Amino acid sequence: MRSTKIYERGVEIIPKAAQTGLRSETHYPEPFVPETAYGCKIKDVDGKIYTDYHLAFGPIILGHNNPEVNEAVKEQIDNGVLFGAGLCELEVEVAEKLIDLIPSAEMVNFVNSGTEATYHAIRLSRAYTGREKIVKFEGCYHGWHDYVAFNVNPPSDKMGEIYPHSKGILKAACDSTLILPFNDSDAFKELMAEHHDEVAGVILEPIPHSVGAIIPKKEFLKTLRNETKTYGSLLIFDEIITAFRHNIHGVQGEFGVIPDITTIGKSMGNGYPIAAIVGRKKVMSMIHNSVLVSGTYSGHPAGLAATKKTIEILERDNVVDYIARLGEEYRKALRELVEDKNITARVVGYKSIFAIQFAEGEVVDYSSIAGIDKEKFKLFAAKMRGKGIFFTPNPMKRCHLCLSHTEKELNEFLEAVAESLDELK
Ligand SMILES: Cc1ncc(COP(=O)(O)O)c(C=O)c1O
Structure with a gap:
């Protein structure tokens, strides 16, 4: 064999x-x-x-x-694989399209993976609020970096306490993460009552698919939105799986809860490496000013060409x-x-x-x-x-x-x- x-x-x-x-x-x-x-x-x-x-x-x-997506990528790379300077029209075109489609998108920054997107979203929330703590829900996965590599699927006897999924994770990252059960509005309200002046951001998969599928209670999502608004923390929807696959506008549209920042990826490029952070202008405009976002391959023309064509087909068919x-x-x-x-x-x-x-x-x-x-x-x-x-x-x-x-x-x-x-x- x-x-x-x-x-x-x-x-x-x-x-x-x-x-x-x-x-x-x-x-x-x-x-x-x-x-x-x-x-x-x-x-x-x-x-x-x-x-x-x-x-x-x-x-x-x-x-x-997909032959149409591949053709679009081939056409693009025949014109240049990576410019790595300035701004291409394709970046503007795809960003305009995302702003049209995704309710929370007023500005866009392209990266190459979901992990990069959630990393930057969290850093932005910390920079914007001047606070450090992040609320994360058990069962949600947001990539492998130190900010979030906790409590996706901990052993039963470790549920509820901080459970890093890797050795080598900084203690400071553990100390600045608060873990809660999904769908528990009361637990979230209690946490915010106690820690609201420390909470920079609240991140979740609106449907946690990283452990199969947990359907969110509408009232839970609304509570997250109301409480974060009240206390000035940022609400981050990780729609890396759900955006495009479940709804071309993200599930935020169908659940009627609009976050401050959304991370998207996966289906947007039908297999080509691309992801993005999208969100409110006031938050996003901190990028490249006081918030560092960087990447040799960010906004790669192949991924962008794939995304443009994939979205076109999703809408057409x-x-x-x-x-x-x-x-x-x-x-x-x-x-x-x-x-x-x-x-x-x-x-x-x-x-x-x-x-x-x-x-x-x-x-x-x-x-x-x-x-x-x-x-x-x-x-x-x-x-x-x-x-x-x-x-x-x-x-x-x-x-x-x-x-x-x-x-x-x-x-x-x-x-x-x-x-x-x-x-x-
Ligand atoms: C919800 C969610 N967020 C973030 C990520 C990380 O994305 P990537 O693997 O592209 O870094 C994943 C990957 O499976 C994911 O499912």
């Missing part, structure tokens, strides 16, 4: 044979060495073709290797409605299947994202997820992979749909789930 040979070469010289931590898990139950990807299919170096529900952790919204409807069909059919098979499992999700979790009960915060049967999910994912269906075996994660998935893939998925569940019994 070429996959095994390449993996064995790689694992000696590349930690865990992966460039990013969670990607290493996709080598379970055997090495995964992709070679090509088109539409909703991904093929490995041994010629095995999978239907892809992982979609690179979510950015692929139009399908892999009503992509969000299509994948959201398909997601609803997947969830409904999966729930029926789980009921038929009489197993302990639940199906969670929102629009084009869904997840099967081996647990019962309603999901309101991370504590509803911490106890899911992780081993069973890994075995389930391995069975599905054997049947040509690919998603990460990480039990906390989720499946994504793209424009290339159809009813045919839905039926194949359901058949594979039915067989896998029977085999697991």
Whole structure:
């Protein structure tokens, strides 16, 4: 098997044979060495073709290797790969488009990854308010930097206390982060009553997809908005997953809560590296004045060309409605299947994202997820992979749909789930 040979070469010289931590898990139950990807299919170096529900952790919204997006990128790079000076018209065009689309956007700064975006958003909140503390919710992921690498999925006995996900994180970063359960308005009000003069920013995924899907209570989001406004802290929505995938305006529009700063990324470029910080002019105009934001590749023309074309296609082809409807069909059919098979499992999700979790009960915060049967999910994912269906075996994660998935893939998925569940019994 070429996959095994390449993996064995790689694992000696590349930690865990992966460039990013969670990607290493996709080598379970055997090495995964992709070679090509088109539409909703991904093929490995041994010629095995999978239907892809992982979609690179979510950015692929139009399908892999979208020819129109690729053409737009090629056209751009034929004119120059990176200018690294001044301002290109493409930057202005895409920024204008984002300001049209996203309710909280009055100014825009492009970067290359979600982690950079949340880093700058938090630094901005500290600079703007002159305060240090950041409120973060358990179950939300905002990247790997020291400001936020806490309490995404801590072990059950560590919930509620500060739990860094890495060694080497500064103690000062731990001390300036306040952790709360998601959806708990009273806990947030209590915290603000005590700490409001220290809180610079409150950051959250409006739908925490980093642990599957936690649907926010509207009243919770409104409380965050009201309290931060009252006490002069900045509200930061991390819409890296949700913007474009769930709503071309971000979910802030549909939930009716407009943050001060929004971070976006992933689906905006259909797989090309691009992200952005957008927000109120008064806050954003501190950038390059008193707040340092810097990056050799920021506003990269390839990412911008991809974003311009991706947004054009999202608008032209009503992509969000299509994948959201398909997601609803997947969830409904999966729930029926789980009921038929009489197993302990639940199906969670929102629009084009869904997840099967081996647990019962309603999901309101991370504590509803911490106890899911992780081993069973890994075995389930391995069975599905054997049947040509690919998603990460990480039990906390989720499946994504793209424009290339159809009813045919839905039926194949359901058949594979039915067989896998029977085999697991
Ligand atoms: C909600 C959210 N924020 C931030 C990030 C970090 O983005 P990146 O991996 O592009 O640095 C991610 C990545 O998965 C994410 O899901």
